Amino acid sequence: MRVLGKFAIAATAAGLISAPALAGKGGGAPLATCSASDITAAAATITACQGFKSGNLLNQANASTDQQILQALGYDDWNGKMTSVAGSVSNLKGSTTVNFGIQLTGISIIAVHYGGGKGGPGSESTAFYVLDAAQGINQIHLGYGASSNAVLFVTGLPRMIESVPEPTSWATMVAGFGLLGAQMRRRRRINAYA
Numbered sequence: 001m002r003v004l005g006k007f008a009i010a011a012t013a014a015g016l017i018s019a020p021a022l023a024g025k026g027g028g029a030p031l032a033t034c035s036a037s038d039i040t041a042a043a044a045t046i047t048a049c050q051g052f053k054s055g056n057l058l059n060q061a062n063a064s065t066d067q068q069i070l071q072a073l074g075y076d077d078w079n080g081k082m083t084s085v086a087g088s089v090s091n092l093k094g095s096t097t098v099n100f101g102i103q104l105t106g107i108s109i110i111a112v113h114y115g116g117g118k119g120g121p122g123s124e125s126t127a128f129y130v131l132d133a134a135q136g137i138n139q140i141h142l143g144y145g146a147s148s149n150a151v152l153f154v155t156g157l158p159r160m161i162e163s164v165p166e167p168t169s170w171a172t173m174v175a176g177f178g179l180l181g182a183q184m185r186r187r188r189r190i191n192a193y194a
Contacts, residue, residue: 006141017188031051031052031053031054031121031122031123031125032035032052032053032121032122032125033052034049034050034052034127034128034129035049036049037143038112038127038129038142038143038144039110039112039129039131039141039142039143040140040141040143041104041131041133041137041139041140041141042137043133043134043135043137044104044131044132044133044134044137044140045131045134046130046131046132047107047130047131047132048073048074048129048130049127049128049129049130050069050072050073050127050128051069051125051126051127051128051144052114052121052122052125052126052127052129053065053125053126053127054123054124054125054126055059055125055126056113056126056149057069057111057113057126058082058088058111058123058126058149058150058151059082060082061079063080063081063082066078066080066128066150066153067080068113068117069111069128069155070109070128073109073130074127074130075109075130075153075154075157076144077154078153078154082151085151085152085153085154086100086102086108086152086153086154086155087100087101087102087151087152087155088100088149088151088152089101089149089150090148090149091148091149091181092147092148092149092150093147093148094115094117094118094145094146094147095142096141096142096143096144096145096147096155097139097140097141097142098112098139098140098141098142098147098150099138099139100150100152102136102152102155103136103137103150103155104131104133104136104137104138104140104152104155105133105134105135105136105155105156106133106155106156106157107130107131107132107133107134107154107155107156107157107158108130108131108133108152108155108156108157109128109129109130109131109152109153109154109155109157110128110129110130110131110140110151110152110153111126111127111128111150111151111153112127112129112142112147112148112149112150112154113125113126113147113148113149113150114127114144114146114148115146115147115148116146117145117146117172118145118146119144119145120141120144120145120146120147121144121146122173133155143186166183168174
């Protein structure tokens with residue numbers, strides 16, 4: 001599945017976690033860099049992030065920019081309409097707790113806009129996060145204050161479990177062990193007759 005392959009790339013790319021962004025219009029001072037500690041929740045982990053990007057990107061006027069960032073994070077199924085997101089919260093007024101009103105499960109992609117106020121990451125900016133919500137969570141906790149609004153683009157995408165081999169891999173491995181065992185047994189018999 002194309003989306004899952006892109007998530008595997010996004011989850012392993014260290015550049016997504018630590019790529020700095022510059023404030024727009026002529027360079028300016030560097031914005032804070034997003035990290036896995038920006039958001040916490042019980043039984044959930046951040047697997048990738050993009051940002052902080054200058055300005056409030058969580059509106060229809062910036063939907064094409066949002067779409068590019070989501071694609072860089074490995075999700076390309078969003079249609080570019082803010083009315084089709086899974087959830088949103090506005091007027092956070094600096095709250096560090098966000099509840100979208102639905103349970104987040106599996107892989108979820110969220111974005112948070114921060115104003116330039118006290119306790120924020122710096123100037124007005126937005127960051128995007130890929131969150132593994134595991135069994136499900138109802139709320140997230142932000143590491144920064146000055147929150148303004150948040151958008152849940154998608155939730156419930158399948159989790160990546162790369163440690164479980166496919167059935168053909170298991171069959172090849174079992175056949176290989178069987179051949180090794182047969183070879184060892186044959187050598188023991190030959191040595192016993194010699």
